[in-house]
Amino acid sequence: MKYVKKVLGEDLRQYTMVVALVALILIFNIASGGKMITSSNFQNLIAGNAYVLVLALGMLMVIVIGQIDLSVGSVAGFASMVMAITARQFNLPWYVAILVALAIGMAAGAWQGFFLSRLGIPGFITTLGGMMIFRGGVIWISNSISVPVPSELKWFGAGYLPEWGPAFTGMNNSTLLLGIIAIAVFAVLQVKKYNHSGDVTGVKEELWPTAIRIGIVAVVIGYLTWLFGSGRVGTSFPIPGLILVVLIIVYYLITERTSYGRHVYAVGGNKSAAELSGVNVKRTYFLTMLNMSVLAAVAGILFVGRSTAAGPADGTSWEMDAIASVFIGGASVSGGVGTVIATMVGGLVMAVLNNGLMLMGVGADKTQVIKGFVLLAAVAFDVYNKKNRK
Amino acid sequence: MNVTKGKEGKDQMADGYILQMKNITKTFPGVKALSDVTLEVSEASIHAICGENGAGKSTLMKVLSGVYPHGSYEGQIFFQGKEMAFKNIKESERAGIVIIHQELTMIPELSVTENIFMGNEIIEKGLINWEKERKRTKELLEEVGLHINPNAIIKNLGVGQQQLVEIAKALSKNVKLLILDEPTSSLNESDSENLLKLMLGLKKQGITCIMISHKLNEIAAVSDYVTVIRDGQTVDGYAVEAGKVDENKIIRAMVGREIENRYPEHTPKIGEVVLEVSDWNVEDAKVPGKMLCKNSKFHVKAGEIVGFAGLMGAGRTELMRSLFGKNMGIFRGGTIKIHGRDVKINSVQDAIKNKIAYVPEDRKVLGLNLLDTIRKTTVSANLDEIKTGGLLDFDKERAAAEKYRESLKIKCRDVSVGVNTLSGGNQQKVVLSKWMFTEPDILILDEPTRGIDVGAKYEIYKLIHELADQGKAVVLVSSELPELLGMADRIYTIFEGTITGEISAKEATQEILMKKMTITA
Structure with missing residues (x-):
């Protein structure tokens, strides 16, 4: 156990959900007769759920500041519908269309951030209003009819990396390159960390845990690279997945390594103490709500890209999946607690459940019931754990 | 009947x-x-x-x-x-x-x-x-x-x-x-x-x-x-x-009680006036017409420890928090001079920029985020100091936390443990280190030893002396008169929002203070 802790860190509990996720994947694989762990299913899983995970990134920060955003699905739907309509009306190129969607997201976020930060109306109410306003708005401006989006957007929602280079690798070389880069970056960061480890404390870490860590990550990423890269020719690690990975890295850095990120946790943990430490609480509220709606617009783009048209019902109840992901990831309802990585694991648990139950031919009704139970079980387990720690 | x-x-x-x-x-x-x-x-x-x-x-x-x-x-x-x-x-x-x-x-x-x-x-x-x-x-x-x-x-x-x-x-x-x-x-x-x-x-x-x-x-x-x-x-x-x-x-x-020798020896090295507050007026935000501070006027010199005595609800905390970025009550006029220069302080950020630090009276409610670790708390009021290339540098953060852990003798297993695992005295030291890390010129301590055992109190007293010796202007708000008499060089008394007296610690006794704390001058 001592050795395990040296490799994985002191707090092993944070891996509980990872273990659950892997277990779920294995169980579904057996139950579905091997349909779960295949290249095409994993590509589908990521491409089809990237938008929820993007929402969860923003939702995490909203929940950490002690608020909730119920409007994300409606904002996503509204932003992508406005994008689709203006693009068709004015024959806009795809990149202008994307800018339109992001601008709508930003405006919606500023609107809700204003009510929360300036008028002090709780996020629950502000965004409940937003949910109705933007949902109604989507149906209104679209006359309840789907609107096709510029065809280039398909690349964002369901595109694949290019094929190139020699065929003897037996897989998509872009994916292979990504995998190699990922392993290399991780290894470099680990070695750097190891070299610095004694600088402050004076106690140099041992080398072997670093080596084992690099080994484990290399094997995992290597396997996933092969899994994603060895599908049908022309497929690879999906573009929406790549966008998600970039966003995860960005938001990991924002939450862990910037003043703003610290302020988010400070406001959620103890608002009064944060204020007396010089944190601009109102600004933190505003930026967090703004950011959430911009990410909602991004999610909307990914989704309509995949379905090639913006529909009046797009985004319905997405907020629930995003919120569930954050809480399965161990965030606290009262704020101040939650991490990007755990939220992504939580989101993947939801995604695997959706996907696995579908593979087994379970209907949407029962899937909903099972997801509800899993959410309760995960949070109950988390609460139980925290109580026992004290 | x-x-x-x-x-x-x-x-x-x-x-x-x-x-x-x-x-x-x-x-x-x-x-x-x-x-x-x-x-x-x-x-x-x-x-x-x-x-x-x-x-x-x-x-x-x-x-x-x-x-x-x-x-x-x-x-x-x-x-x-x-x-x-x-x-x-x-x-x-x-x-x-x-x-x-x-x-x-x-x-x-x-x-x-x-x-x-x-x-x-x-x-x-x-x-x-x-x-x-x-x-x-x-x-x-x-x-x-x-x-x-x-x-x-x-x-x-x-x-x-x-x-x-x-x-x-x-x-x-x-x-x-x-x-x-x-x-x-x-x-x-x-x-x-x-x-x-x-x-x-x-x-x-x-x-x-x-x-x-x-x-x-x-x-x-x-x-x-x-x-x-x-x-x-x-x-x-x-x-x-x-x-x-x-x-x-x-x-x-x-x-009536005797002052025990619970305070370290200290010879103050007093310099120029650092903080000067004049005609400071604050109205209660909840009770219209009730003044929390009435024409308050006081000053603090470099290297000086200035005590504020007053009974519960007299307006000591209200005065300090309104100075610290108008954090309490409704501001109704007044001026602050720092090093002889007029300054406008409208937010806590302004106050920190002007090198003021305020250690609040209730550390669990106002001083700490109990979910945080020691290292995150230590740097939380001065995040710019630990940045490298725009991003927070964990090595610098750890170095800062370790520095104060050593100099303030914070007892903990590691600076990465949560502040909620610490005793009251050690928690207070973490709050102090958070404010020392902002390198303030003016340090306002509101009941810094409340709910702390005698041993830890003594350490905090020594620390206050050290800070004063570094040339900082220290304001010490306390409900314990022996503490004020033992620590402060000069004491102001407050009664119902009015500063009713100013007295050098040498001349002060508990009786004199209590009288000024209970009667309008």
Whole structure:
């Protein structure tokens, strides 16, 4: 156990959900007769759920500041519908269309951030209003009819990396390159960390845990690279997945390594103490709500890209999946607690459940019931754990 | 009124006492809050109880009203000649003892009538008879001199009116002994006067009042008898004749203890004036017209430790927090000069930029995010300092935390553990390190040793001396007079928002301070 802790860190509990996720994947694989762990299913899983995970990134920060955003699905739907309509009306190129969607997201976020930060109306109410306003708005401006989006957007929602280079690798070389880069970056960061480890404390870490860590990550990423890269020719690690990975890295850095990120946790943990430490609480509220709606617009783009048209019902109840992901990831309802990585694991648990139950031919009704139970079980387990720690 | 029955009862009443608490001792784990306290209150009188913060006044009243049930304390309580054994507040209320707490306990969204009859509704055939309740409420309100609609919603009333409603509620329960815990602490002057007049009126009707107060002018104005409690013991009692009271005697009795040698030796190296505050005025955001700070004017020099003495609610914290970025109350004018230069400080960020640090009085509520680790807390007020290329640098963060862990002797397994795992003294050191990391010129410490054991206190005192020796201007707000006398070079006293005195620590004694803390200059 001592050795395990040296490799994985002191707090092993944070891996509980990872273990659950892997277990779920294995169980579904057996139950579905091997349909779960295949290249095409994993590509589908990521491409089809990237938008929820993007929402969860923003939702995490909203929940950490002690608020909730119920409007994300409606904002996503509204932003992508406005994008689709203006693009068709004015024959806009795809990149202008994307800018339109992001601008709508930003405006919606500023609107809700204003009510929360300036008028002090709780996020629950502000965004409940937003949910109705933007949902109604989507149906209104679209006359309840789907609107096709510029065809280039398909690349964002369901595109694949290019094929190139020699065929003897037996897989998509872009994916292979990504995998190699990922392993290399991780290894470099680990070695750097190891070299610095004694600088402050004076106690140099041992080398072997670093080596084992690099080994484990290399094997995992290597396997996933092969899994994603060895599908049908022309497929690879999906573009929406790549966008998600970039966003995860960005938001990991924002939450862990910037003043703003610290302020988010400070406001959620103890608002009064944060204020007396010089944190601009109102600004933190505003930026967090703004950011959430911009990410909602991004999610909307990914989704309509995949379905090639913006529909009046797009985004319905997405907020629930995003919120569930954050809480399965161990965030606290009262704020101040939650991490990007755990939220992504939580989101993947939801995604695997959706996907696995579908593979087994379970209907949407029962899937909903099972997801509800899993959410309760995960949070109950988390609460139980925290109580026992004290 | 007098329902004396039996011989023994008659004898008791013959002494004229409505209440006798005999040899009350109350122990909390590790602390003796009350030790052998005796309190005798005459029928139809106003009896004042005074003592320092934490002397045991409130504990005694909780024993009386049954908050601490019979059996959890030692001693006897006689009320109207009969021995009482209250198990809860309900029982003491039934006997006619009602306590009105400092913080009012009414439900803000409900009407006056609903609040007065809360839990005590007039019920006929299973339904509330609103007609009767409203009529009775009207009568009760008249009695306390309040001319408002019984249907008025509590939250729309002023604090003074709310207090009168509380008293009306007590009257509805046929109160015989009314206990008021610092009744005027949240009232403005005219409301306070009204309340004191009402107490005199109640006395005429034969209702006995116990008033916990440390405002000697009020005690002098209305009370018949004063009991002084210090360190959980009754130390003295005086009859107050014709509205006159020997204030010096009471003050001596309140502070009476010797100063032990609990403070490190220190020779101050005092320099130029660093902080100068003039004509500082702050109004209470909740009670219109009540001033938290009235024309406050003070200064602090480099290397100097300046104490602020005042009783609870005198406005010390309010003054400091309004200086620290207008964080409390409504600003009503005033100027701050730092190093002789006028500065505008409108937010906490401004205050930090101007090298002011404020260590708040309640570290768990205002000082710490209990979810955070030591290292994150240490740097939280000065994140720019640990950045490398725009991103937070964990090595720098750890280095900062380790530095203070060593210099302040913070006892912890690792700086990555949560602050909630630390003892009170170590938590306070983490809060101090957070502010030392901002490298302030002016350090305001609000009750820096509250709830900390003696050993840790001594370390914090030494640290305060070190900070002063580095040339920082230190403001020390404290409720413990010995601490101020032992630590400060100069002391200001505050009473009801007014700075009533400035005195060098050499000339100051507890008596002099207490006098200035309880009387307007």
